[in-house]
Amino acid sequence: MRFHSSRVSASFNRLLDSHPRRYSYASVLAALLGTFIMTGEVARPVFSQQIAVTSTPSWLPASPQQSSLAPLDQEGNRIHLNGRTFVGGWSQRQQRIxxxxxxLSAVLGADLLDSANPSVQPVQWYSDPTTQPLNLATWLTPTQRFLDITDLVSELNxxxxxxxxxxxxxxxQSQVSGVRHSRQSWGDRIVVDLQQPASWQLQSGTGELVLSVDASADSAAVQAIATQLRNANSPVLGIATQGNQTTVRIRASSQTPDVWTLPNPDRLVVDLRSIASPPRRIAWAPGMEWREETVQLGSTxxxxxxLVVDPRLSELSLGAIWGNSSQMVGxxxxxxxxxxxxxxxAINAGFFNRNNFNPLGAIRQNGRWLSGPILNRGAIAWDDTGNVIMGRLALPQTATLSTGDRLAVLHLNSGYVQAGTSRxxxxxxxxxxPLIDNETVVTVRGGQVVQQQPGGSAGNSAIPIPSDGYLLVVRSDSRVAASLAPGVAVQIDAAASPAAFDSxxxxxxxxxxLLQNRQVVLNAQAEGFSDAFIQQRAVRSAIGVLSDGKLMMTTMQNRIGGSGPSLAxxxxxxxALGAIDALNLDGGSSTTLLLGNQVLNRPPNTVARVHNGIGVFLTPGN
Known part of the structure; x- marks a missing residue:
């Protein structure tokens, strides 16, 4: 085993070559470990949004394929890499993979770089983007984007x-030739030296990160390194090797892990930052841009x-989505x-009752009210040509009875409970x-009351909802219940307020x-939110309209070194992100931003269940 050329590896190889029998790998590594720990990499370069292509390797596609919707020859969701199986999407198109x-990121360890052209995705994988960019052609299906690795894997054998x-x-097969640590002004850096490029994966555990590298290592050598690193109080908790895989356990803290690779010599770099990570902007598909950035408010x-989306493009459309398309519960x-x-x-959207999983807010799809608004809370509305409005929304409903009585119907298909009538x-x-005890349930079919029955105890009965009618559920109002006797005709009228939402x-x-016409209009009390909710600091989801008419679906993480943002x-x-109008969405554990079946804002194993979201659809044929 030889180390790659560097000051450390040269010293190591000289020792081995001149005294092959006097020095074991472990003893030589231990002797040189001080040099390993002190030797650091240069700072990670931050590249501009447009990658300058100064030279193109011969194996790169001369004419990248366009990001059009692709007919696929074969596809799957499992990748078997060097004996281990991972969940990961792949497809074959015209003999290309x-x-x-x-x-590409989670299984192989490639880093997606800034891009301005959705048909080509620059990546960094043991490469220098300034002199030898790896530009992978892309193709799209209605639900995913694929990066063409055919020529890359051919070059790498x-x-x-x-x-x-x-x-x-x-x-x-690659081999680990060293592991070293250095302290930087912004945090800690751990470097894994390799004999040739190797795929890697990073997993979050309880109080630690586990870096798995598809490379073998000398067991005695890495144990000596691990001991020295622990004695030096580095974040490296342990190094283990088994077969053709080496794992490095790293102490987790509030620092943000950033893992990347460098060539000549090949090495894997793990940065644990106490400061913001570099920004990123990726033109992911026509009319869709993935952004990562840091917003500074004062010293925080x-x-x-x-995800910035242009809803005016014919290729894209938006729609409400929820868990069970046949019902609102769940x-x-x-x-x-x-x-x-x-x-x-998609981004998560509306609130829900966390006990019975019923919706707590407006959902309208293709002109049909599926769940009504509550408490005059904020809402976003859009049409099929990309026009968007935001505001506080109500849906007053009136039931006019054949007896001449007029009844206020407070809610439609809602989990929100208060005295009065809901539909x-x-x-x-x-x-x-029944959502609470002692409800009166009135069945209306063909515009006429056909049955009235007591609901009994909450959750203890399942009352059919007629396909040609609805239920009126009366809570704590015996006068209204008495007026809804069998045989009484009922007419329901409903109109949004403000009326502009009806269109x-x-x-x-x-x-x-949050915002209207660039001004902060936050008034959580007026929208019926509790004091505990108002005072909470948590990770957040929000949606905004930019000055150019595009929509920004945004998730906000914990402040660096602290908790998430308050509502203010x-x-x-x-x-600060440039929104003209903006609406807060359900947050905390619900906060989720998805793109092409990948979670952008948090580890996938921390994602909670939600009631609904706003989906982005790629239209076939455009």
């Missing part, structure tokens, strides 16, 4: 073999991940809902279970409203 962004829904990848910095991971609805991207249509689901076929409610800070962040 592509991986999804998530698979990898073997690819599609087998059903699994893509088998075999790479040449907030990492922000956004929650599911946003990734599941996104796949079931066939969206290519539940077949969009709620096939049945209704928009798609609506999702959340709240509170959320409004200021959206203002």
């Amino acid at each position: 592509g991986l999804t962004d998530a698979a 990898w073997q690819l073999a599609p087998n059903g829904t699994t893509l088998i990848i075999t790479t040449p 910095q907030f990492p922000v991940v956004s 929650i599911t991971p946003l990734a599941t809902a996104t796949q079931e609805w066939g969206a290519i991207a 539940y249509t077949p969009d709620w689901g096939p049945t209704y279970s 928009y076929p798609h609506i999702v409610g959340a709240g509170p409203l 800070e959320t409004a200021q962040i959206m203002q």
Whole structure:
């Protein structure tokens, strides 16, 4: 085993060559460990949005394929890499193999760089983007983007073999030749030296990160390194090698891990930063840009991940999505809902009751009210040509009876409970279970009351909702219940307030409203939010309209070194990002931003279930 050329590796090789029998790997590594620890990499370069191509390797596609919707010969969701199986999307198109962004990053360890052209994705994988960029052509399906790795793997002498829904990848064996640590002004840097490029994966555990590298290592050597690093109080907790894989356990803290690679010699760099990571902007598809940046409010910095979408493009459309398309009750991971609805991207949206999983806000799809707004809370509405409005929304309903009585109907298909009358249509689901004790349930069919019955105890019965009618549920109002006797005719009238919302076929409610006409209009008390909610600091989701008419779907992480933004800070962040109008969405554990089946803002294993979201759809044929 030889180390790559560097000051450390040269010393190591001289010792081995001149005294092959007097020095074991472990003793030589231990003797040189001080040099290993002190030797650092240069700072990670930050590249501009447009990558300058100064030279192009011969194996790169001369004419990158366009990001049009692609007919696929074969596709799957499993990757078998050097004996281990991972979840990861891949496809074969015209004898070329592509991986999804998530698979390329999470399974192989490639880093997606800034791009201005959605048909070409620059990546960094043991390469120098300034002198030898790796530009991968892209193709799109309605739900995913694939990056063409065909020429890259040929150059690297990898073997690819599609087998059903699994893509088998075999790479040449690499070897770990050293692990070192240095302290930087912004945090800690750990470097894994390699004899040749190797794929890697990073996993988050309890209090630690686990870096797995597809490379073998001398067990005694790495144990000696691990001991010295621990004695030097580095974040490296341990190094282990088994077969053709080496794992490095790293102490986790509030620092943000940033893992990247460098060539000549090949090495893997793990930066644990106490400061913001470099910004990133990726033209991901026509009319869609993935952004990562840091917003500074005074002395506080907030990492922000956004998806900017142009809803005016014919290729794109927006729509409300939820877990079970046949009913309003229930929650599911946003990734599941996104796949079931066939969206290519989504952000979580409205609130829900965390006990019975019922919606707590407006949902309108294609002009049909599926769930009504509550408490005059903020909502976003849009049409099919890309026009968008935001405001505080109500949906007053009136039931006019044949007896001449007029009744206020407070809510439509909602989990929000208060004294008065609510209406539940077949969009709620096939049945209704009382939400509180002692409700009176009135069945209306064909515009006429046909039955009235006591609801009994909450959740103890399932009352059918007629396909040609609805239920009126009366809570704590015996006078109204008495007026809804069998045989009474009922006519329901409903109109949005403000009336402008009625002309928009798609609506999702959340709240509170943050910005209108660039001004902060936050008034959470007026929208019925509790003091505990108002005072909370948490990770957030929000949606805003930019000055050019594009929509910004945004997630805000914990401030560097602290907790998430308050509602007031959320409004200021959206203002700083250039939003004209902005709406707060459900946040905390619900905060999720998806793009091409990958979670952009948090580890996938931390994603909670949500009731609904706003999906982005890529239209076939455009």
